[in-house]
Amino acid sequence: MSKIDHAVILNAYLSRLTHADIENLLMHDKKRVHAMLNLGNTGQAQAQAGFYAAVCNAVNNLLKHDVMLIENVIARETFGEYTE
Numbered sequence: 892m893s894k895i896d897h898a899v900i901l902n903a904y905l906s907r908l909t910h911a912d913i914e915n916l917l918m919h920d921k922k923r924v925h926a927m928l929n930l931g932n933t934g935q936a937q938a939q940a941g942f943y944a945a946v947c948n949a950v951n952n953l954l955k956h957d958v959m960l961i962e963n964v965i966a967r968e969t970f971g972e973y974t975e
Contacts, residue, residue, distance in 0.1 A: 895968045895969055896968055899964060899968055900961075900964055900965055900968055903960065903961045903964040903965075904961060907953055907954075907957040907960070907961065908949050908952075908953070909949075909952065912945075912948065912949035912952055913949075915945050915948070915949070916942070916945050916946065916949060918945075919938070919941050919942040919944075919945040920942060922938045922941060922942070923935075923938040923939055923941070923942045925938070926938035926939075
């Protein structure tokens with residue numbers, strides 16, 4: 892069994908996200924890092940929840956066709972096969 896190439900999978904996602912979604916992820920990541928360095932547990936949890944919401948929003952904005960392409964990349968990397 893070969894090792895999964897996570898770079899291939901991450902590239903599949905990043906290649907299909909809009910610039911607006913990437914910018915939103917970066918904004919929430921900055922807030923999350925700030926919270927980790929400067930805020931307490933509640934602030935950190937809220938920032939992490941905001942980042943997760945941004946991730947969910949970006950994934951929900953993907954086109955069906957893009958999701959199918961990403962699923963094929965994942966299937967190829969994990970099982971060595973394509974799906975239809």
